[in-house]
Amino acid sequence: MSEPKDYKIAAVDRALALLEALADRPDQGVTSLAKSLGMTKSLVFRLLHTLEERGFVSRDPERAEFALGYRIGVLGERLGKDGALLYAARPVMDALRDQTSENVNLVVREGLKTYVLATRAGRHSIRLFAQAGRNGPLHAGGGSLLLLAYADPSVIDAALSQPLEAFTPYTITDRAKLRQALERIRANGYNIVLNDLDEGAFSVAAPITGADGTIIASISVAGAVARFDEERRESHLRAALDAAAEISERLSIHGPGENGLVKSRA
Amino acid sequence: MSEPKDYKIAAVDRALALLEALADRPDQGVTSLAKSLGMTKSLVFRLLHTLEERGFVSRDPERAEFALGYRIGVLGERLGKDGALLYAARPVMDALRDQTSENVNLVVREGLKTYVLATRAGRHSIRLFAQAGRNGPLHAGGGSLLLLAYADPSVIDAALSQPLEAFTPYTITDRAKLRQALERIRANGYNIVLNDLDEGAFSVAAPITGADGTIIASISVAGAVARFDEERRESHLRAALDAAAEISERLSIHGPGENGLVKSRA
DNA sequence: AACGATGTTTCACACAATAAAACATTGAGA
DNA sequence: TCTCAATGTTTTATTGTGTGAAACATCGTT
Secondary structure (H helix, E strand, C coil), X not given: CCCCCCCCCHHHHHHHHHHHHHHHCCCECHHHHHHHHCCCHHHHHHHHHHHHHCCCEEXXXXXXXXXXXXXXXXXXXXXXXHHHHHHHHHHHHHHHHHHHCCEEEEEEEECCEEEEEEEECCCCCCCCCCCCCCEECCCCCHHHHHHHHCCCHHHHHHHHCCCCCCCCCCCCCCHHHHHHHHHHHHHHCCEXXXXXXXXXXXXXXXXXXXXXXXXXXXXXXXXXXXXXXXXHHHHHHHHHHHHHHHHXXXXXXXXXXXXXXXXXXX | CCCCCCCCCHHHXXXXXXXXXXXXXXXXXXXXXXXXXXXXXXXXXXXXXXXXXXXXXXXXCCCCCEEECHHHHHHHHHHHHHXXXXXXXXXXXXXXXXXXXXXXXXXXXXXXXXXXXXXXXCCCCCCCCCCCCCEECCCCCHHHHHHHHCCCHHHHHHHHCCCCCCCCCCCCCCHHHHHHHHHHHHHHCCEEEECXXXXXXXXXXXXXXXXXXXXXXXXXEEEEHHHCXXXXXXXXXXXXXXXXXXXXXXXXXXXXXXCCCXXXXX
């Protein structure tokens, strides 16, 4: 689209493409990898050799097939599960904030609480509950209810058997109504709430799917109800769903967008 | 100490060294990384750019510091915890088998059972209990007892409150004696047993430490007691301990051996 | 025994990775 | 406010190095 300048260094990029290919389908041989990536055998061989010396790929004892190496596991463990999610979400959160001009929150569940992984402050200064590192309730707030809706039934039961604090007059504390709300969230695939956690605030939340297909987090747009008309409701919802989809795609094993195989001719 | 042939492709190797450096110490800037790796700023910059485009490194919103990216987490998760251990151990197991000519087993704990991750068959054909993918008891066998010894006290209590099957006349089924044995294992830092799981077999087991410093697995040398004299007892023990240490080092965040930084200081 | 497929090695050339240095930007301190 | 120092970014020339093609070796199969 724009930049004629390409700072990518090709050899490294190809090596990373190789790793992605191995993650996507392990136990491939040199020829198979070369074919599917459009590289020559000798190149793949040397890339694999380099990666193997550092433990980033591992070869079968039978000396035939390759897979991701232990070092990837070690580094990945170092990052932690939240780290991957957080870093995958970061640029998307920035974009979502710029799009909506509202607050953006990334929230996960932690037992019977929620945990705010990161936030982006919108243009308008409004103090909301969400703040990075903070724990919150599971039964109030756009992202919280969404996470609860997609949690294991046993978690839902446990959460609903606790006392349900009313943070505002609009907080749903009736268990039957709460279960109804959860059902509607699952039917819709998103959640929109008003005033239930922070008085005067709306929240539009969308679900983020992890590599294993389960819902692992929520991203939400939040701001003052005064600015929340029908048009914004639509646009924020779409933006949140798109953002959630993009993060989910990044976290999927197939990776974002094209897998970057640069086609040379013939 | 042999092959002058170097198939490593330098650019890729440097990129991997960069990743290791970031894993070792995150939130570094271009200059700092360049200095500690002995590379030029522009090179580091372009490496980081390439890695970032694929999500293998992530930059702070404040546009200053870098860390491992989400894609590493995704690929690492794909490998699984056992995968990293298994692949790190593979070549070491091969070497250990070649050194000792005996069977080699890699075992982890799974609840109140053990799980055999991988085995290597020694030169002499002897059928032992261990077989990849198999579950075993926690109170008999060289690796099993070792894992139990280093397990959480609650796990030990739970394991000892079960009925303790006597696989051979030599299996320790007396709970007090078992606890004594565990204590001695912890004092020694290894475990040697004879005939307690497989009649006529010895087992010399050493503990493998994960990245977090806890003992996560056992590697053991096993064979027929007929071949187990005092000299072999010593050599096998040393070999097993060395192998365990090497695997542990591979799994540590600092990585195996030198981190490949070519020192050139001014 | 001959084949076909695979992994491995060699080699020469073009181009892409590299280092050096100029430039831009930021923040600190006087 | 101005200056200085440190950092990230960009440019450019040269060389070294990554690259593809093709030869070679090593299997397993028919």
